[in-house]
Amino acid sequence: MSVTIREVASRAGVSIATVSRVFNNSDPVDEGTRARVKKAATELRYVPNVLGRSLSMRRTDSIGLLLPDLFGEFFSEVIRGCDQTAQQSNFHLLVSSSHNNRQEIEAALRMMRGRVDGLIIMSPHIDANTLIENLPRTLPVVLLNCHVDGDDFDSINIDNRGGVSAMVRHLLSHGHTRIGILKGTEHNLDAAERLLGYREAVAAGSAVLSPDLEVPGSFSEASGYDAAGKLLSLRPRPTAIVASNDSMAIGALSAIRESGLRVPEDIALVGFDDIPVAAYITPSLTTVNVDIDGLGVAAITQVIHAVKNRNAHTKQHSVLPTRLSLRHSCGCTNQQTSHQSQKEVTAETT
Amino acid sequence: MSVTIREVASRAGVSIATVSRVFNNSDPVDEGTRARVKKAATELRYVPNVLGRSLSMRRTDSIGLLLPDLFGEFFSEVIRGCDQTAQQSNFHLLVSSSHNNRQEIEAALRMMRGRVDGLIIMSPHIDANTLIENLPRTLPVVLLNCHVDGDDFDSINIDNRGGVSAMVRHLLSHGHTRIGILKGTEHNLDAAERLLGYREAVAAGSAVLSPDLEVPGSFSEASGYDAAGKLLSLRPRPTAIVASNDSMAIGALSAIRESGLRVPEDIALVGFDDIPVAAYITPSLTTVNVDIDGLGVAAITQVIHAVKNRNAHTKQHSVLPTRLSLRHSCGCTNQQTSHQSQKEVTAETT
DNA sequence: CAATTTGATGTAAACGTTTACATGCGATAC
């Protein structure tokens, strides 16, 4: 079927070891024979079989990336960040997605086993035990935005809490005291942490803390639309709304407009993520900026480091900072109207 | 390091062949020994090594997906469609992205070689020769939105031309005769085809066909904003704008609003793709709907079919139809205000 | 000039599976 190292060897009149040496530059080879081997190889269109190679070398030069159900722009960015960084280090990326419960995750873990030298896992449905039971101890793992205790694995988390908290403080500084929140998907770690950040800042700022002001949602435009409707029917009505992500904020904006209210004059609105479209809706959306691409870069860097150290390094837990992108929807007025502006008004959230 | 089939065999007191048989249900095995093997395997936490397995069986049970630079929601959807469909057929997905020139594509092709049983390629930078030269003839390939001649490979294309053409006819039916277009990225196949569809329908409808009405862009919100600005400064001003995708339409909307004009009263605006956010901006965006998820599903289905037929089937070229999502931005008035509406007004584009 | 090093290559044993073939044995058939 496919041409093997043996055929190249016999055509070049050498042993397979020599062919291997030529392709790996692993040992000195006479220039003459090297040329003969190369010639034979190109004539036969020989490409080394990666499986044989990996089996023999006990490494695959690839990194696995386990993701939950993909939606929106977020994961595109994560994948891009990972892939580009991996390529720079001569690693390949093996992505597997759509794992929305423990069983699916376990199946994915097993299938990745043997195929990759390291693993990046982004899944709310994972716990330390599942991992330890399904993976060889020597396999480097970096957890992205997972809630896993212990020091068995590296982890990187987004500063959800700090980001929302800073945003709420910003709203408080505008004079708001009755601030509602559109919550994200239930049992989702990001959603939970953002809610915590909201409560923390609301309480610290002596604003109104009430279950009525916390309405459920699911990170989609549709759920933002619905949830905002509920907040708007409260009396007294909240004067500001925090959406758990930008998509929900966009849905909320649509609902607010239909009810005849204006943003930001009648009600302030803010989001989370800072997806590209946030700057282009009217009014432009004030939101918490996350360096999504940087998340992927950091994860790959860390896992490759672990691979090179044979996973014997001390595990690290890092938190990716966020910053505020202050635009019009919160009522800030010191904004240029042009979207071309290179320097938007931002503020560190820490 | 990792526990192998040999250790399981010796612990269960059988040969490695029997262990293999138990794990593959390939031959009858006595219930007693089967139980002993299973017990030994779980005690040792044995997981078959996929590389050895693939090497021996000459198949990997995985499909490669080659993508260009990822951005926006589009690719998330493609990947999701592919992954879910692949999983249903017990295949795994190996994604590699960020290939923006011929060299990178070739490198990716080589690296996929041996790792996958079939390949889905989505890249404008590919041609039949590159493929034929870098891939074994037996490897099934499905081309997604690529412009490749010949009958060597299966292909699936989006009906860009028909979609835009239908949309322009819709605008003509609203009475518009001076319609501008915001072009997509240069040298991009989708962009070129959409432009063709525009010209075709404009010419057929005896509307104004002029280079001034075709302004360059690059599929991003920012480029839509800029390009729209140029159209708005024309005199006479176009009364309708076709954006080459939804992101550009959103950028354009922002620019139109800043110039003090209203959509759709002063100027109609339409997009392409029908990304989720299109229904939630104000006014809701009339756009060409593409079943992105279905694209992934179709691609995987086709490539798996080819794998099972050892790539000996006759190659197919199919075109994915589009339909119009008629909302407010084009001036249609027969719209419900609620986003919850299950049945939006749609029209087949063919 | 003998001893040692160096360079170029070949041999064969891994790596962890699957599977064609062989073997042995109890049961059925006649």
Add this chain to the structure above:
DNA sequence: GTATCGCATGTAAACGTTTACATCAAATTG
């Protein structure tokens, strides 16, 4: 009672590499 069958299992050869070790000639060293 022998021939035939089928089941359960073992043996060993693939699959396509890498690499430790061996070999041998030529060059260097003293």
